[in-house]
Amino acid sequence: LVDLARVNRVALDAAAIEDAVESLHATIGARLVQDWKLPDWVHEVTLNHHEPQSATAHHDLVHTVALSDALTHWLLEDGGEGAAPGLEHLPVLDLYQDDFERICEKGAEITQESAV
Numbered sequence: 001l002v003d004l005a006r007v008n009r010v011a012l013d014a015a016a017i018e019d020a021v022e023s024l025h026a027t028i029g030a031r032l033v034q035d036w037k038l039p040d041w042v043h044e045v046t047l048n049h050h051e052p053q054s055a056t057a058h059h060d061l062v063h064t065v066a067l068s069d070a071l072t073h074w075l076l077e078d079g080g081e082g083a084a085p086g087l088e089h090l091p092v093l094d095l096y097q098d099d100f101e102r103i104c105e106k107g108a109e110i111t112q113e114s115a116v
Helices: 002-007 014-035 040-048 059-078 087-093 097-115
Strands: none
Touching (some): 059 097, 087 097
């Protein structure tokens, strides 16, 4: 990315770099997983954790990581305030909403305690 910007004489700002990382990290990570010859399930999870409906196998693992990713962003960026994301993953993971809500409450509690 930096090399492309230099060759094209384009200035990179932090927002552009953050956008590029956000949009490309799953694809680049999946390519590294293949190059490193890690198991197929690691590739599937890495590639599809933002779009679990695109997964062709290992659906439970993909949805687990997708839910974990969504909850991490919610806790770290929103402080666990408002509605927790990820309800769409519950049926695939055989989780009940009341269990999920307890997990979210505990996560918010831990996040708030660690911020002090």
